[in-house]
Amino acid sequence: MQKPTYGRFGGQFVPEVLMPALKELEEEYERYKKDPEFLRELNYYLTEFAGRSTPLYHARNLSKKYGTKIYLKREDLVHGGAHKLNNTIGQALLAKYMGKKRIIAETGAGQHGTATAMAGANLGFETAVYMGAKDVERQKMNVYRMELMGTKVHPVRSGSMTLKDAINEALRDWVTNVESTHYLIGSVVGPHPYPMIVRDFQSVIGTEVKQQIMEKEGRLPDSIVACAGGGSNAMGIFYPFIADTDVKLFPVEAGGCGMQVQGKTAMHSASLGAGEEGILQGARTLILQDKYGQILESTSVSAGLDYSGVGPELAYLAQTGRIQPGSVNDQEALDAFHELCRLEGIIPALESSHALAYIKKMADTGELGDLVVVSLSGRGDKDLETVLKLKAGACEEKL
Amino acid sequence: MRIAEKFQELKAKKEKALIAYVCAGDPSADATREYVHALVKGGADIVELGLPFSDPVADGPTIQAASDRALEAGMNPDTYFELAASIKEQVPLVCMTYYNLIFRRGVEKFVKDCAASGITGIIVPDLPIEEADDIVKACKAHGVDTIFMVTPVTDNDRMQKIFNKGSGFIYIVSRLGVTGTRADVAKSTKEILEKVNTTLPRAVGFGISNGKQAAEVIAAGADAVIVGSAFVNIIASQNNVDEQLEQLARELKAGCST
Numbered sequence: 001m002q003k004p005t006y007g008r009f010g011g012q013f014v015p016e017v018l019m020p021a022l023k024e025l026e027e028e029y030e031r032y033k034k035d036p037e038f039l040r041e042l043n044y045y046l047t048e049f050a051g052r053s054t055p056l057y058h059a060r061n062l063s064k065k066y067g068t069k070i071y072l073k074r075e076d077l078v079h080g081g082a083h084k085l086n087n088t089i090g091q092a093l094l095a096k097y098m099g100k101k102r103i104i105a106e107t108g109a110g111q112h113g114t115a116t117a118m119a120g121a122n123l124g125f126e127t128a129v130y131m132g133a134k135d136v137e138r139q140k141m142n143v144y145r146m147e148l149m150g151t152k153v154h155p156v157r158s159g160s161m162t163l164k165d166a167i168n169e170a171l172r173d174w175v176t177n178v179e180s181t182h183y184l185i186g187s188v189v190g191p192h193p194y195p196m197i198v199r200d201f202q203s204v205i206g207t208e209v210k211q212q213i214m215e216k217e218g219r220l221p222d223s224i225v226a227c228a229g230g231g232s233n234a235m236g237i238f239y240p241f242i243a244d245t246d247v248k249l250f251p252v253e254a255g256g257c258g259m260q261v262q263g264k265t266a267m268h269s270a271s272l273g274a275g276e277e278g279i280l281q282g283a284r285t286l287i288l289q290d291k292y293g294q295i296l297e298s299t300s301v302s303a304g305l306d307y308s309g310v311g312p313e314l315a316y317l318a319q320t321g322r323i324q325p326g327s328v329n330d331q332e333a334l335d336a337f338h339e340l341c342r343l344e345g346i347i348p349a350l351e352s353s354h355a356l357a358y359i360k361k362m363a364d365t366g367e368l369g370d371l372v373v374v375s376l377s378g379r380g381d382k383d384l385e386t387v388l389k390l391k392a393g394a395c396e397e398k399l
Numbered sequence: 400m401r402i403a404e405k406f407q408e409l410k411a412k413k414e415k416a417l418i419a420y421v422c423a424g425d426p427s428a429d430a431t432r433e434y435v436h437a438l439v440k441g442g443a444d445i446v447e448l449g450l451p452f453s454d455p456v457a458d459g460p461t462i463q464a465a466s467d468r469a470l471e472a473g474m475n476p477d478t479y480f481e482l483a484a485s486i487k488e489q490v491p492l493v494c495m496t497y498y499n500l501i502f503r504r505g506v507e508k509f510v511k512d513c514a515a516s517g518i519t520g521i522i523v524p525d526l527p528i529e530e531a532d533d534i535v536k537a538c539k540a541h542g543v544d545t546i547f548m549v550t551p552v553t554d555n556d557r558m559q560k561i562f563n564k565g566s567g568f569i570y571i572v573s574r575l576g577v578t579g580t581r582a583d584v585a586k587s588t589k590e591i592l593e594k595v596n597t598t599l600p601r602a603v604g605f606g607i608s609n610g611k612q613a614a615e616v617i618a619a620g621a622d623a624v625i626v627g628s629a630f631v632n633i634i635a636s637q638n639n640v641d642e643q644l645e646q647l648a649r650e651l652k653a654g655c656s657t
Binding site: 011012013014015016017019020021158159164168171172175176177178179264277278279280281282284287289291292293294295 | 452453454455456457459460463464467470475476477497498499500501502503504524525526527529530547548549550552553554557561572575576
């Protein structure tokens with residue numbers, strides 16, 4: 001059995017009542033991840049339902065502009081419009097093999113909730129999703145999408161009424177219904193074995209990239225750039241390249257409105273860049289916290305990156321220097337959003353726009369090399385309202 | 400006062416223990432000091448003093464709301480230890496909090512501050528035994544008990560490990576779920592008590608809110624009942640709080656003595 005830690009990060013900091021469920025999950029996962037029948041079925045759903053493999057697309061116009069060859073890994077083309085389904089279909093299938101009847105999930109903007117609703121409906125689960133009441137308000141369409149697929153959406157009115165509180169509430173549901181229910185965590189966060197399971201299901205992204213880039217270029221890329229909130233698309237695309245030390249790996253966090261802290265709120269979401277060691281939601285990792293250890297709220301124009309923690313394996317890889325975290329602010333991400341729309345005819349998610357913005361930010365440094373892969377983790381249709389409503393000076397108002 | 404002394408004292412009097420929880424600083428440190436006084440006057444034998452955390456995942460809405468009120472009013476670990484030191488009631492004080500606040504202060508320093516301010520036990524609901532070596536070691540060095548939970552889904556092997564690592568008392572979670580009052584206390588109380596074979600006192604918590612329920616839990620064989628949300632609800636009502644706390648403590652303690 002794998003050690004539940006990454007260096008000194010990771011672990012299982014959860015109420016006693018969940019320990020048997022985590023043990024069961026770990027044992028069952030170890031068993032099914034080698035089971036040919038499970039793998040055959042997983043592959044079937046990834047191909048026929050999710051629409052994999054996704055293209056590795058040579059973005060000619062973007063490449064020309066920045067003087068380096070840029071490929072986009074098109075996770076925006078996965079069913080549902082983001083990489084999230086890679087994980088939800090994997091975990092839902094695992095839950096089915098484990099004999100669970102019900103799946104629950106947390107969601108911020110609603111992307112993971114929607115992907116859970118899809119997997120839940122398709123595989124016949126009773127499905128419940130916890131979502132901060134503020135996010136329910138902001139993301140009405142996603143709430144409706146989930147409800148259309150038979151998912152019960154529970155608005156969470158505690159704390160800041162956003163993702164962090166939705167996770168707390170989902171954990172409480174799990175504590176209460178642990179025998180019948182699988183908690184389908186949406187990112188590489190939480191207690192072991194979740195960071196490992198989500199990474200494994202998402203690493204299909206990196207595995208495909210490796211094969212595709214060899215076919216197209218006959219060599220590995222010089223660098224890979226991916227946005228990181230909790231970090232699931234980043235871990236997914238990085239993981240198969242960890243041993244290839246010539247490939248530079250850049251997770252890009254949300255710089256939000258600036259790197260300062262105001263009261264109980266960090267004006268950014270850069271846990272890798274500016275967080276400190278602590279324990280949040282089941283794992284030891286880097287988190288945004290005050291001097292006493294109270295968790296700060298985070299800030300980002302992109303709901304999917306707006307999180308006070310980060311996956312423990314990313315924290316570990318950053319500490320060892322294998323990955324090099326960077327950040328871009330809201331405005332830079334918005335500029336990159338518009339740029340990709342115009343240059344390539346692709347509307348990227350605001351999350352993915354952070355990765356794109358980093359190309360621009362780093363273009364002159366030469367750090368990225370001649371062959372760059374960017375994880376285009378999701379499509380931006382969900383963000384149109386946010387972008388439309390966003391006024392110039394939105395950050396100034398918050399500061 | 401150490402927890403073991405209290406249980407010995409009660410044994411001599413043929414009484415069972417009432418363990419009462421309040422969240423420190425809800426709504427102010429001064430109020431908490433008064434409330435502890437009222438609880439002890441009513442019959443509480445041990446007081447759990449919650450140190451509020453921003454993300455209390457093991458607690459239900461009642462205690463989360465109390466934590467939010469306390470944090471809003473400015474409670475933090477520094478003022479918490481000052482408050483604990485100022486409580487003069489002759490009962491063991493137990494700190495209940497989440498691990499990040501302990502980790503952030505430094506495990507050794509946190510435990511030392513507990514000991515120096517008269518706290519003789521620690522409960523950390525998000526710290527299973529696998530992650531608890533540091534705190535158990537520090538607690539042993541400073542004369543503080545580390546109290547662990549067992550639940551209806553904890554198997555026998557695990558229970559033995561928990562009994563070996565824990566001290567003070569064993570906190571028995573009588574049903575699945577988070578903290579909060581419940582009408583149907585503990586069909587599972589009896590079942591779980593049959594599985595909990597330990598020389599440590601067995602305290603049952605989660606969902607107990609009145610004297611009748613306390614009496615049922617004691618009749619099932621428990622050495623103590625733990626009551627939190629019912630007291631916190633009174634505090635949240637802001638209505639005649641001292642008197643109500645004392646009254647409820649008296650009712651519960653009567654349930655523990657029959």
